[in-house]
Amino acid sequence: xxxxxxxxxxxxxxxxxxxxxxxxxxxxxxxxxxxxxxxxxxxxxxxxxxxxxxxxxxxxxxxxxxxxxxxxxxxxxxxxxxxxxxxxxxxxxxxxxxxxxxxxxxxxxxxxxxxx
Numbered sequence: 454x455x456x457x458x459x460x461x462x463x464x465x466x467x468x469x470x471x472x473x474x475x476x477x478x479x480x481x482x483x484x485x486x487x488x489x490x491x492x493x494x495x496x497x498x499x500x501x502x503x504x505x506x507x508x509x510x511x512x513x514x515x516x517x518x519x520x521x522x523x524x525x526x527x528x529x530x531x532x533x534x535x536x537x538x539x540x541x542x543x544x545x546x547x548x549x550x551x552x553x554x555x556x557x558x559x560x561x562x563x564x565x566x567x568x569x
Contacts, residue, residue: 454527454548454549454550454552454553454554455520455522455525455527455548455549455552455554456520456525456527456535456537456538456546456547456548456549457519457520457522457546457547457548457549457552458477458514458517458518458519458520458537458545458546459545459547460516460517460545461543461544461545462517462518462543462545463542463543463545464479464480464517464518465542465543466479466518467540467541467542468518468536468537468540468541468546469518471536471537471539471540472520472528472536472537473526473528473531473532473536474489474490474524474525474526474563474566474567475488475489475490475524476520476521476524476525476526477518477519477520477521477537478512478513478518478519478520478521479518480512480514480515480516480517480518480519481512481514481515482512483509483510483511483512484509484510484512484513484521485506485507485508485509485510486498486504486506486507486508486523486524486566487506487507490506490524490566490567490568491566491567491568492506492565492566492568493506493507494506494507496565498523498565499523499558499561499562499565500523517545520537520546520549522549522552523562524562524566525549525552525562526559526560526562526563526566527559529556529559529560529563530559530560530563531563
């Protein structure tokens, strides 16, 4: 499952540099699939949706840091545990029970993001 940041986030910035997928953004920041990935132009997400990898998307939160679910792999293929959760001083990086994925799906997402 992907990781989410709860509204208990204190916007400390500890998590953002730890994410190997560039899936974490500051509050009120636009984001793109291409950010920190090998994606560009029109791409098909692992879920089958056609998206413009370069298009800037609306912020998911304007109050606290947020994780783009389609870019979160729980650090599978990079680390043994989600790095955002391991560095968060207030434990607000938690499993997103609305976005449960098997390890194979997370590794496929990693390969998709990084052109492997």
